[in-house]
Amino acid sequence: xxxxxxxxxxxxxxxxxxxxxxxxxxxxxxxxxxxxxxxxxxxxxxxxxxxxxxxxxxxxxxxxxxxxxxxxxxxxxxxxxxxxxxxxxxxxxxxxxxxxxxxxxxxxxxxxxxxxxxxxxxxxxxxxxxxxxxxxxxxxxxxxxxxxxxxxxxxxxxxxxxxxxxxxxxxxxxxxxxxxxxxxxxxxxxxxxxxxxxxxxxxxxxxxxxxxxxxxxxxxxxxxxxxxxxxxxxxxxxxxxxxxxxxxxxxxxxxxxxxxxxxxxxxxxxxxxxxxxxxxxxxxxxxxxxxxxxxxxxxxxxxxxxxxxxxxxxxxxxxxxxxxxxxxxxxxxxxxxxxxxxxxxxxxxxxxxxxxxxxxxxxxxxxxxxxxxxxxxxxxxxxxxxxxxxxxxxxxxxxxxxxxxxxxxxxxxxxxxxxxxxxxxxxxxxxxxxxxxxxxxxxxxxxxxxxxxxxxxxxxxxxxxxxxxxxxxxxxxxxxxxxxxxxxxxxxxxxxxxxxxxxxxxxxxxxxxxxxxxxxxxxxxxxxxxxxxxxxxxxxxxxxx
Amino acid sequence: xxxxxxxxxxxxxxxxxxxxxxxxxxxxxxxxxxxxxxxxxxxxxxxxxxxxxxxxxxxxxxxxxxxxxxxxxxxxxxxxxxxxxxxxxxxxxxxxxxxxxxxxxxxxxxxxxxxxxxxxxxxxxxxxxxxxxxxxxxxxxxxxxxxxxxxxxxxxxxxxxxxxxxxxxxxxxxxxxxxxxxxxxxxxxxxxxxxxxxxxxxxxxxxxxxxxxxxxxxxxxxxxxxxxxxxxx
Numbered sequence: 015x016x017x018x019x020x021x022x023x024x025x026x027x028x029x030x031x032x033x034x035x036x037x038x039x040x041x042x043x044x045x046x047x048x049x050x051x052x053x054x055x056x057x058x059x060x061x062x063x064x065x066x067x068x069x070x071x072x073x074x075x076x077x078x079x080x081x082x083x084x085x086x087x088x089x090x091x092x093x094x095x096x097x098x099x100x101x102x103x104x105x106x107x108x109x110x111x112x113x114x115x116x117x118x119x120x121x122x123x124x125x126x127x128x129x130x131x132x133x134x135x136x137x138x139x140x141x142x143x144x145x146x147x148x149x150x151x152x153x154x155x156x157x158x159x160x161x162x163x164x165x166x167x168x169x170x171x172x173x174x175x176x177x178x179x180x181x182x183x184x185x186x187x188x189x190x191x192x193x194x195x196x197x198x199x200x201x202x203x204x205x206x207x208x209x210x211x212x213x214x215x216x217x218x219x220x221x222x223x224x225x226x227x228x229x230x231x232x233x234x235x236x237x238x239x240x241x242x243x244x245x246x247x248x249x250x251x252x253x254x255x256x257x258x259x260x261x262x263x264x265x266x267x268x269x270x271x272x273x274x275x276x277x278x279x280x281x282x283x284x285x286x287x288x289x290x291x292x293x294x295x296x297x298x299x300x301x302x303x304x305x306x307x308x309x310x311x312x313x314x315x316x317x318x319x320x321x322x323x324x325x326x327x328x329x330x331x332x333x334x335x336x337x338x339x340x341x342x343x344x345x346x347x348x349x350x351x352x353x354x355x356x357x358x359x360x361x362x363x364x365x366x367x368x369x370x371x372x373x374x375x376x377x378x379x380x381x382x383x384x385x386x387x388x389x390x391x392x393x394x395x396x397x398x399x400x401x402x403x404x405x406x407x408x409x410x411x412x413x414x415x416x417x418x419x420x421x422x423x424x425x426x427x428x429x430x431x432x433x434x435x436x437x438x439x440x441x442x443x444x445x446x447x448x449x450x451x452x453x454x455x456x457x458x459x460x461x462x463x464x465x466x467x468x469x470x471x472x473x474x475x476x477x478x479x480x481x482x483x484x485x486x487x488x489x490x491x492x493x494x495x496x497x498x499x500x501x502x503x504x505x506x507x508x509x510x511x512x513x514x515x516x517x518x519x520x521x522x523x524x525x526x527x528x529x530x531x532x533x534x535x536x537x538x539x540x541x542x543x544x545x546x547x548x549x550x551x552x553x554x555x556x557x558x559x
Numbered sequence: 560x561x562x563x564x565x566x567x568x569x570x571x572x573x574x575x576x577x578x579x580x581x582x583x584x585x586x587x588x589x590x591x592x593x594x595x596x597x598x599x600x601x602x603x604x605x606x607x608x609x610x611x612x613x614x615x616x617x618x619x620x621x622x623x624x625x626x627x628x629x630x631x632x633x634x635x636x637x638x639x640x641x642x643x644x645x646x647x648x649x650x651x652x653x654x655x656x657x658x659x660x661x662x663x664x665x666x667x668x669x670x671x672x673x674x675x676x677x678x679x680x681x682x683x684x685x686x687x688x689x690x691x692x693x694x695x696x697x698x699x700x701x702x703x704x705x706x707x708x709x710x711x712x713x714x715x716x717x718x719x720x721x722x723x724x725x726x727x728x729x730x731x732x733x734x735x736x737x738x739x740x741x742x743x744x745x746x747x748x749x750x751x752x753x754x755x756x757x758x759x760x761x762x763x764x765x766x767x768x769x770x771x772x773x774x775x776x777x778x779x780x781x782x783x784x785x786x787x788x789x790x791x792x
Contacts, residue, residue, distance in 0.1 A: 024580055031572065137661070137693055140685070144696040151695045152616020214614030218653045247563045255563060263563065264570035271574060275582065284592075285645040286585045287653045293581035301574065337570055341577025347658055350629030352643045354588055360580055419629055426630035427622060427660040498660060501636035505663050510691055512661075 021356050032338060051322035051329075053256040054182065054313060056097040063320045066456035067394045069466050076392040080320050083385035100251075104180035104187070109458045111193035113546070115173030116451055116458075118201055120534050122165025123444075127527040129158035134523045138516040148212035156211045156223050162439065163221060163298070164204050164232060168269075169197070170447035171306035172239050175262045177454045178313050179243055182259050183250035189242035196238030203231025219287070221295040226277040233273045240266035257329045261309035264337065268301040285353055289345060296344035299438065304406075305336070307446040308375065311403050314453055315379060318396045319389050324381035332374035339367040346417035349426060365417030372410040379403050394469045398449030401477065405441030409434065423499060429512060429519075430491025433484050440526075441480060448472070448533065455537070459544035465536060472532040479525025482518060490515025594649035597749030601650055601741075608741025611734045612655065620694070622657035623666045623745070640667040644751050662694055669746040678739040679716045679731050687722045700735035703727050 052060065063076045136142050136151045143149040180187045187193075207224035210216070217225045224232075243266055255263075276294040316323050323329055345353065345361035383389075383400070390397050412434055416425050425431055452469060456462050463469060490512040497508040601609065612618075625634040627642045635641065643666055648654040672678065680687065683701050685694040701716065706728050709715060714731045723729055731739075 020584060024576065028576060031576070136695060140693045140695045144698040147615075147699045150615055150697065150699065152619050153614075155619050156616050214611075216613050216616070218613040218618070218655060220618070220658065255566070260566055263566055267567055267570055268574055271571070275578065282586075282653070284589060284648045284651060284654060286582070286589050288648075288656050289585045290582045291653070293577065297574075297577065334569070334573075337573040338576075341574055342580050344581055348656070350626040350631045351624050351656060352626075352645050352647065354585065357581065357585060423629045423632065427658065429661075431658065494660075495630070498630065499633055501633035505637060506689065506691055509661070509693055513693065516693075 018356070021360065024360070028338060032334070036334075050254045050256065051316070051326040053252055053254050054258075054317060055320075055322065056093050056101070058091040058093045059320070060322065061320050062093075063318060063389075063393075065318050065393045065395055065453070067452035067463055067469065068392060069462075072392040072394075072466075076318075076389055079386055079388040079392065100184055101181060104184065105177075105457050107186035107190065108177045108180045111187065111190045111197070112173045112177035112454060113458050114194060114197055115169045115176065116455065116537070117541075118197060119166050119170035119173060119447070119451075120537050122161050122169065122204070123530050124534055126158055126161035126166050127523075127530045129154050129161060131520070131523045131527050133158055134516070134520045138513055138520065147214065153211060153214070156216065157208055159221070160204070160208060160211060160223055164200075164207070164224070167303055167439065167443050167447070168236075169200070170451065171303065171310070171443070172197075174310050174447065174450040174454060175266075175306055176239070176242070177458065178258060178309070179246060179262065182252070182256050182313070183246050184252050185246050185250050187242060188245040188249065192238045192241050196235040196241075198235075199231050199238065200235030203228055203235060206231075219291045221298060222276055222291065226279050229273065229277050233270045233277070236266070236270045236273070240270070256312075257323070257326070257333065258309035258313045260330075260333050261305035261312070264333075265302050265305040265309075268305075269298070272297050272301065288348060288351070289353055289357060292344035292347045293341075294344075296347065297341055300336070300340035300343065303439070303443050304340070307402065307406070307443050308332075308336075310446050310450045311375075311379065311399055311406075314395055314399050314450060315403070316382060318393050318399075318453070319383070319386045321382060321386065323378060324384070325378050328374045328378045332371040332378070335367070335374065336371040339364045339371065343368065343413075343417065346422065349417075349419060349422050362417045362419070366414050368410060368414050372407055372414075376403070376407040394466075394473065395449045395453040397473055398445050398452065402442050402445035402449065405437055405445065409437035409442055412437065424492060424495035426495070427498065428491040428495040429487050429516070430495060433487035433491055436480075436487075437484060441484070445476075448476075451537075455540060459540055459546055461540055461544040463536065464539045464543050468532050468536045468539075472529045472536070475529030475532065476526050479522045479527075479529060481522070482525065483522030486515045486518025486522065490519070589645055592646050592649075595646050595749060595751050598647065598649060598747070601744065604737055604740045605744045606741075607734075608737035608739065608744075609655075611738040612741055615697070617665075618655050618657045620657075620659055620661035622660055622664045623654070624656045625664050625666050634664060637663070638667075638671060639664045640670070640748060641751075643747065646751060647747050665742065665745055666747055667745060669743045670748050673743060675739050675743060676717045678742055679714070679735060680718045680722070682735055682738070683716060683718065683729055684722050687719045697735070700732050700738070702730045702732065704730050 061080060063073065063080050065073055065076055068076060132143070132149070133151055133155045136154070140151075147153065176187065176193055203224070206228045210225065210228060211223055215225060216223050217229075222229070243263060247263075272294055276290060282290050312323065312329060342364040343361050345357045346365050349358050349362070351358075379400075390400055415421050416431075416434060425434075452463070493511045493515070494508045497503050497511055498505075624643050625631055625639040625641065627635065631642065647666075677688065681689070682697045684696050685692040686696075703723060704727065706726070709728060709730060714736060716729045716731055718729060
């Protein structure tokens, strides 16, 4: 086994692959028009804002922002009734499966927040609740991670994906029952898995704590939820596949593959298990949560302001570079560890290469929003989505820097990494889900949100809590890392230096949890108002405007 | 893009590349690495203790990977031992490397702290031994009893004065005893070769040293120094 030769071969292979894709994409996609970006708009719809979460006043103000910056919109034509009917049918077809996934996601969000908050308190209050095994720090922390990673985030994102797909493909959802079945299996797996962790059944790997006998249900459930897309693609009414479909499609294939390979019993061993662990741990973020969230941004952001993505080609470049580079970054979690050095180097290189898709994405969303930043004031959806997109840029660039050996030496093994993880999973993924749910839910239930003020309260509580969380924990982590690197200082100094910052983290976490309670209460209110629970059959859906 | 097949096959090709780099090649490179001679397989008590370690998420705060590079630069001076190598984890399924040092590295905790009494008492109330520690107390692994009700064969924990009420004693449950057996067994102070050193050795000395007798010689001095550092309390 010659590592240098292997590395060279992989390098050449990836370069060849990249060029092959660029060549294949050139055909028709790099023209100046980039008509693909208009796929998500009906004829005459560009220049019209869609924002179901806004009150009628907000919606008017939002439309004014778009009118001011887009002269074309003054010559707007009417959208044909036929196109509106197609969209209404598409929304109706996905309503129940999407609602089910959202409802589960909200429940898991509350469970996950509670587990996270208590874990955080225990770090500076270590004698809290120590008489019960399942309430001990190590178990609650694993429960927090798994609830968020397999409950809240995937169900929220899959719900949004299933709700967007019929709109993106202009085809009613096919196989909605498979989604329901998949969601039931997934939830059953999660309940069993969390119960297992609580009583001490744990597979011992981060992100893979749930043992394979139970975790297999995630792979099966994920595949069932993905199948409708495979049915719909051949029957789609659009010629072009919008960039969101790419991200959704790839993610739905990537996740079951990742999970199955990671959980094959008896195959992995020793240090290879550790490299596999981080191949999975990082790819479930990079190849599942990230692409699904980006798919949401690429749909909701243009839709709300009524303006197509500015540089569609840039979005395609972003997709393939993400697919190429992100898959190999995981070993930066093992820098300095007992694994082959070439693997660590490879991961550092690919981590830095991630700057390409991130900058492509950020530049694109900035260019798209240019002239429309006033819309942030009037659209609750856009506020959450935009905040999420900005956090994606920050967390990704921060991640690339953290992979560099010099910076990694300070941040590795510290709370800084935890702060970084929350910047991604919360600042980016969760905020995008919030925004998406605010947009989709009124369409699903055919009812406006009952209390606009709750949306604003939710936003400011989580943003304030999140800011406190990130700032305090990042500072605490950096100080901890500096003490750990200094051999002249006692280890206990590294604990003492973090304690005030850990208390700050708990405060931030409490504010975030409060925000989630607002959100959950609002979802309950809109459900009650819609009569979903009392009247099983609905016939109408609001027109898109 | 109009072609969904191209999309999905492209996506799967990129994932295969990542899988080859991070799963398949390490598999091939590491599958024949033998266990160090001095590393004993776990006893059944230690294996049960390892399960207790996993079940209670100790990995969330403790690493098991001293290093000489990156974030591990100060490890040897703290007495945490030489840098670990892949072979050290031969009997670990899965390895418990950890990514967080809220608490110290435990790869050589058995060498640093061999006393079972210390470990038991520390698990019951960490702050009685390490002031300022934020390690959770593992009270649920112990029973607080009247001295008269202690059964034969039950392990009474010796505690610093003031840790429990004066008329009570603390008895360790089996899970605590197993966990401590695992912690006491964590001792990787024997000398080893890194993968690179072993490969260089076989490449340069293959014809003469085919019996492998001289394999340990070149690194003994350095390993010995690390060894001494590792056992420093």
